[in-house]
Amino acid sequence: MIPATLGFLLLGGLWGQDIDEDALFGDSTVVETPSVGWPAGRMDSAKAVEVRFGGVLDAVGQASWKEGSLSPQADGLSRLVGTGTLDVRLPSGARALTILELDHEGTPDTTSWALREMFLDVSVADRVWLRAGKQVLQWGRGMLWTPTDLVNVEGRTLIDRPGAREGATGLKVQVPFGTRGSLSAFAPLRGVDAAESLMVAVRAEMVLGTGEFAVSSRFRRDVPWALGFDGSAGLWGLDVQGGVLWLSGDPQPRAVLRQGAWHLEQDDTRAQVRASGGLGRAFRIGDVPDRLRIDLEGFWQSEGYGSEVLKDAVRRPFADTVWQPLDRRLVDGARSMGFPIPRGIPTASGDGLTFLAAQGLFEPNRHGPLYLGGMASLAKFLVPDMVLSVQGVTSVEDGSGAGALGTRWESLHGFHLQPLLWVFWGDPRTEYVLDGRGVAVELRSGIRF
Amino acid sequence: MIHTLILPILLASEPPTAARLLDSLEQQSRLRSDATATVRLTQTKAGQGARAFALRWFRRDSDESFVILMDAPEAERGNGYLRSGDHFWMYRRNTRTFQHVNRDESIGGTDARGDDFETRKLTELYAQADGKAGMPVSDTLGKVPAWRFEVKAKVRDVDYPRKVYWVSRDGWQLLKEQAWSSTGTLMQTAYYLKYQPVEGRLVATRMLFVDEFEKGNRTMVEVDQIRTDKIPDAHFTKAWLESQSK
Numbered sequence: 001m002i003p004a005t006l007g008f009l010l011l012g013g014l015w016g017q018d019i020d021e022d023a024l025f026g027d028s029t030v031v032e033t034p035s036v037g038w039p040a041g042r043m044d045s046a047k048a049v050e051v052r053f054g055g056v057l058d059a060v061g062q063a064s065w066k067e068g069s070l071s072p073q074a075d076g077l078s079r080l081v082g083t084g085t086l087d088v089r090l091p092s093g094a095r096a097l098t099i100l101e102l103d104h105e106g107t108p109d110t111t112s113w114a115l116r117e118m119f120l121d122v123s124v125a126d127r128v129w130l131r132a133g134k135q136v137l138q139w140g141r142g143m144l145w146t147p148t149d150l151v152n153v154e155g156r157t158l159i160d161r162p163g164a165r166e167g168a169t170g171l172k173v174q175v176p177f178g179t180r181g182s183l184s185a186f187a188p189l190r191g192v193d194a195a196e197s198l199m200v201a202v203r204a205e206m207v208l209g210t211g212e213f214a215v216s217s218r219f220r221r222d223v224p225w226a227l228g229f230d231g232s233a234g235l236w237g238l239d240v241q242g243g244v245l246w247l248s249g250d251p252q253p254r255a256v257l258r259q260g261a262w263h264l265e266q267d268d269t270r271a272q273v274r275a276s277g278g279l280g281r282a283f284r285i286g287d288v289p290d291r292l293r294i295d296l297e298g299f300w301q302s303e304g305y306g307s308e309v310l311k312d313a314v315r316r317p318f319a320d321t322v323w324q325p326l327d328r329r330l331v332d333g334a335r336s337m338g339f340p341i342p343r344g345i346p347t348a349s350g351d352g353l354t355f356l357a358a359q360g361l362f363e364p365n366r367h368g369p370l371y372l373g374g375m376a377s378l379a380k381f382l383v384p385d386m387v388l389s390v391q392g393v394t395s396v397e398d399g400s401g402a403g404a405l406g407t408r409w410e411s412l413h414g415f416h417l418q419p420l421l422w423v424f425w426g427d428p429r430t431e432y433v434l435d436g437r438g439v440a441v442e443l444r445s446g447i448r449f
Numbered sequence: 450m451i452h453t454l455i456l457p458i459l460l461a462s463e464p465p466t467a468a469r470l471l472d473s474l475e476q477q478s479r480l481r482s483d484a485t486a487t488v489r490l491t492q493t494k495a496g497q498g499a500r501a502f503a504l505r506w507f508r509r510d511s512d513e514s515f516v517i518l519m520d521a522p523e524a525e526r527g528n529g530y531l532r533s534g535d536h537f538w539m540y541r542r543n544t545r546t547f548q549h550v551n552r553d554e555s556i557g558g559t560d561a562r563g564d565d566f567e568t569r570k571l572t573e574l575y576a577q578a579d580g581k582a583g584m585p586v587s588d589t590l591g592k593v594p595a596w597r598f599e600v601k602a603k604v605r606d607v608d609y610p611r612k613v614y615w616v617s618r619d620g621w622q623l624l625k626e627q628a629w630s631s632t633g634t635l636m637q638t639a640y641y642l643k644y645q646p647v648e649g650r651l652v653a654t655r656m657l658f659v660d661e662f663e664k665g666n667r668t669m670v671e672v673d674q675i676r677t678d679k680i681p682d683a684h685f686t687k688a689w690l691e692s693q694s695k
Binding site: 019021022023024025026027028030031032052054093095121123126127129136137138141160164165174175176178179182207210212232234237239241287288289380384385411412413414448449 | 620630
């Protein structure tokens with residue numbers, strides 16, 4: 001009988017050549033004697049403190065040919081984005097994880113860092129799972145739009161930006177019920193300074209038939225009710241998913257033009273609905289199973305802003321002074337010299353976009369009432385490890401949109417290369433051309449380690 | 450991957466029917482107890498050399514559940530796969546998302562797939578092929594006498610509509626499997642090289658998957674540290690998988 005290691009080495013020597021079945025089955029003994037001395041202890045827990053570090057370093061270069069931008073835009077950019085993950089696990093199963101992101105821009109020459117996640121994980125008898133700290137959560141369903149996600153602070157985008165997603169600070173408790181489902185609760189703690197401002201979001205998830213469904217809600221004093229339902233299932237060979245959220249009132253203030261001035265209004269009785277749905281299917285192409293994948297997704301919200309808000313270029317007074325964010329270089333400079341960081345630039349008038357943006361109320365991909373998106377990917381394009389992808393999203397309300405055509409090649413050992421062609425279309429002062437209409441060419445490359 | 454030792458050795462010289470062989474392979478692959486193992490995958494790509502993957506594998510056939518958790522390399526560590534009945538979730542650590550789908554995926558981008566690590570539902574998916582090709586005939590793989598026979602898909606939702614099996618004559622263990630496309634292209638060859646008895650069953654402990662479509666791409670799978678202790682229910686949950694990831 002050939003020992004396993006020796007057999008493996010023998011096979012290793014055969015790689016790159018045709019398979020020699022006589023060598024593979026050169027030993028008539030197919031059944032081996034079981035190995036002895038299996039290690040004691042549970043395989044799912046570390047036997048000593050385990051410290052691991054990993055990360056991604058991405059270099060991004062972009063050149064654009066766009067017109068009609070509402071703000072000064074450079075025609076090119078270069079960035080280096082490094083993400084480091086430190087994972088520490090104790091034999092008891094408790095662990096801590098930290099994700100730091102370092103971002104260097106070539107023009108202007110600035111460097112910044114961000115703590116994307118930092119949390120502590122503890123389980124109680126493998127029945128109750130607690131995660132405390134800054135974290136990205138599993139909440140909601142969908143690729144571009146997750147209306148029932150009431151907790152994450154950063155939504156999904158057409159193409160993931162380099163770096164890690166921003167986490168939400170809080171405490172999560174999860175109680176699974178076998179493979180049938182789970183109950184989760186999350187209490188965001190950012191900005192909480194009193195019991196009255198504490199919010200709790202809850203989510204019950206279960207499998208039923210071929211589907212997985214969830215009901216979610218959130219509770220906070222003096223904040224409108226929210227009730228969400230989402231699900232995914234395999235139907236007729238399609239992956240179907242969707243979600244709907246009902247709110248009993250405005251979840252946040254709205255910008256309203258009244259008597260020639262921009263006001264903030266929040267109506268706790270204005271009930272509203274947000275919904276998303278998507279279909280996806282993989283296809284066999286050139287004898288390769290699942291080589292082509294196509295997904296379509298849509299999003300609708302009853303209280304989305306109409307196109308007139310962005311189109312209104314008239315400088316109008318603001319009912320309340322708003323604070324425009326400072327240039328990041330100024331903030332970095334002030335911080336490095338120990339000066340207090342100013343709140344921003346007080347602004348008393350401007351157009352609708354300025355008012356929305358300064359109030360933090362402009363959400364790309366979630367501004368208007370109706371959006372459609374689609375994505376397709378073709379694996380083994382030109383070479384085995386290359387994927388061709390095309391993605392697009394459009395706001396039906398104003399007809400603007402953005403699309404990306406690109407390829408991604410990743411080597412066996414973690415080096416990746418991703419050229420992208422972006423296209424932005426639409427009338428002036430519509431959602432996807434606020435930074436200009438035209439095309440941009442982007443090249444991303446990097447390593448994972 | 451798991452095979453019983455109770456096999457009709459006395460019939461080794463007479464060709465059994467393909468239906469009986471298929472049924473035997475399916476029955477043999479069903480575990481009576483939970484199983485836990487560590488798995489090492491060595492993937493070789495043409496012109497790129499080799500890359501080693503390590504994963505932990507938890508399997509419970511009583512409710513058709515399994516969990517695969519990637520441990521290495523660092524770039525894959527934390528990605529995971531959870532199956533429970535008809536439900537299959539892929540956990541991607543980078544986007545921190547579970548994708549819920551009703552099908553299998555390749556494991557870590559290698560030639561091994563989720564269904565290589567679970568019970569084979571052969572009689573539900575395949576039946577004896579028409580004509581002589583479906584009739585088991587005597588063949589030899591190296592020094593191992595085998596029965597060779599062809600099957601065709603009974604349902605549309607399979608990766609490959611046609612397969613050819615080589616099954617050892619003295620134990621009816623699966624030795625080799627060829628997967629063919631509908632256009633007659635050989636897409637993958639899998640070799641099941643070694644088995645290990647575990648509590649009256651046989652576990653395939655060394656497999657080689659050869660990508661026939663992309664010549665030069667191969668994945669060696671080695672299963673080690675097999676144990677049959679009962680696996681806690683909590684392991685077959687998204688919460689546990691996420692806690693082991695990030």
